[in-house]
Amino acid sequence: MDKNIQIPGFYIIRYQTAPVVPAPFANFQTMKLQLVSEDDLSVDFSIKYTDREDLEEDEILDEGFTMDDDFSWKGAVPANWIKEFEKIYTSSKIIRQREEKEFEDFVEIEIEENDKRVTVYPVDKERWVYFLQEFMQAILETSGRELPFELTYLDLDAEPASEVALKASFATKIFTMSENGGSAKLLDWGFLQKVMDTVYRAEFVYDNASETKPKKGGKYIYTGDQLWYQLGVAVVETTAKSKDLQMIESLFSKLVR
Numbered sequence: 001m002d003k004n005i006q007i008p009g010f011y012i013i014r015y016q017t018a019p020v021v022p023a024p025f026a027n028f029q030t031m032k033l034q035l036v037s038e039d040d041l042s043v044d045f046s047i048k049y050t051d052r053e054d055l056e057e058d059e060i061l062d063e064g065f066t067m068d069d070d071f072s073w074k075g076a077v078p079a080n081w082i083k084e085f086e087k088i089y090t091s092s093k094i095i096r097q098r099e100e101k102e103f104e105d106f107v108e109i110e111i112e113e114n115d116k117r118v119t120v121y122p123v124d125k126e127r128w129v130y131f132l133q134e135f136m137q138a139i140l141e142t143s144g145r146e147l148p149f150e151l152t153y154l155d156l157d158a159e160p161a162s163e164v165a166l167k168a169s170f171a172t173k174i175f176t177m178s179e180n181g182g183s184a185k186l187l188d189w190g191f192l193q194k195v196m197d198t199v200y201r202a203e204f205v206y207d208n209a210s211e212t213k214p215k216k217g218g219k220y221i222y223t224g225d226q227l228w229y230q231l232g233v234a235v236v237e238t239t240a241k242s243k244d245l246q247m248i249e250s251l252f253s254k255l256v257r
Helices: 057-062 080-091 125-143 190-201 244-255
Strands: 011-018 026-039 040-049 069-079 107-115 116-122 149-155 160-171 174-179 185-187 221-222 226-232
Touching: 011 125, 026 125, 040 125, 069 125, 080 125, 107 125, 116 125, 149 244, 160 221, 190 244
Parallel strands: none
Antiparallel strands: 011 026, 011 107, 026 040, 040 069, 107 116, 149 160, 149 221, 160 174, 174 185, 221 226
């Protein structure tokens, strides 16, 4: 099988959460990629959430979803995603026999081979699932359904006070940091996952958040939802033995050194 991508070319990627994933999280996605040229990529994307028939509305809303999460969109996305697709496709081990396991997400790729449409399956599924999550965020951002990632860490206990603003665009895969309103500094894209894993490991209590930017002592996080969350008050430990807040403080203290 030719592992080089075809330009022009047409690929279809289908993704489904593992059978053990419950509603409202279970979903099925389809990405149709039309590689027109080296700098022209069009996408026809759809996501449908499944197995929600037996859930009450409150059960769905309590998990952070809405009653209308299904989404479809067609349009052009930034051309850097051609390289991202090429990088994972050409470096993956691909097989022709379908493997579906209860505890694994399912990924398949439809390609053109010898003037026929055939379906193949990547072995490194976890890597593809992460790629598809980022690609979906890029599509949601390009379509205007979601805004680029932003997170601000405000330390009013420091001398002097410190404010670190992080911004990341999944569409362009650019991640920057600015400190105290200064110029933006480029960060490694891979570091974004560490930031998200560290910050969102803690529990956010929306009822304890403030709608106005704080001025009194404390450490705060702003995530772009018009609310400020104070560590220890609106951002709390997930368990009695966890060290989520300590890890957040350590992460941002290293960023400003």
